[in-house]
Amino acid sequence: MTNTREPLLIFDCDGVLVDSEPLSIRVLLDTVAAHGGHLTETEAYQRFLGRSMATLVSVLDTDFDIRADAAFLERMRRDLYARFEKELQPIAGIAEVIAQLPWRKCVASSSQPERIRLSLDLTGLREHLEPYIFSATMVKNGKPAPDLFLHAAKEMGVDPLCCIVVEDSPAGIIAAQRAGMKVFAFTGGSHADREDYRTEISALKPTVIFDDMADLIHLVEKECEARA
Structure with a gap:
């Protein structure tokens, strides 16, 4: 492991790099309805x-009696990618921030590798992050387990204590905390205006909560100063 005090920034993808969460939720709801099920946006x-995806399939089956079989998943994938190609946008300011970051960085997302790379391609971000892209498909347990973030740190050769995770989801925040990493909660995505969401994020007590990606470099610098 690297003992340097220089941080490794670990970015979630959906809701942090790309503003995809409302698109993904809408496609999920439509797919559930098309297969005779019912799921509210809040749920x-x-x-x-x-x-x-493994968690989604399991929870739909166990808690909602909705069977996400091969046909379900294929329809959702097809519709989601089509919507991404028409509507997906990067998080405001993220391209400029990533280009200016002086620290090592990688992506650790719950999405499948194909979807991560498509999202980054469509938003022009992939060239800044390839090949350091890690997916929940690479580990046994997805978020909120710490497995994915620990895997990313190991592959990058960095001590978890030197990692800063940029996350937007409660599951991701918990995963980063369980991995012993600092976590910066980003609440600037278009899905983040819900009061229940902001209350839940605040209750988890991440290291930092911020809603403007332009602030990230300053926040990391401040964290580095505190560690010095």
Whole structure:
């Protein structure tokens, strides 16, 4: 492991790099309805924000009696990618921030590798982050387990204590905390205006809560000064 005090920034993808959460939730709700099920928007955000596909399939089956079989998943994937190609946007200011970051960085997302790279391609961010892209499919347990963040740190050769995770979901914040990492909660995505969401994020007591990506470099610098 690297003993340097220089941080490794670990970015979640959906809701942190790309403003995808409302698109994803809408497609999920439409797919559930098309297969005869019912799920509210509030339930979808509370149960699935930041979670892996494996978790989604399991929870739909166990808690909502909705079977997300191969046909369900294929329809959702097809519709989601089509919507991404028409509507997906990067988080405001993220490209400029990533280009200016003086520290090492990587992506650790609950999404599948194909979806992560498509999202980054469509928003022009992939060139800044490739090849350091890690998916929940690479570990046994997805968020809120710490496995993915610990895997990313190990692959990057950095002590978890030197990592700063940038996350938007409660599951991701908990995962970073369980990994022993600092976590900066980003609440600037278009899904983050819900009062229940902001209350839950605040209750988790992340290291920092911020809603403007332009502030990230200053916040990391401040954290580095505190560690010195």
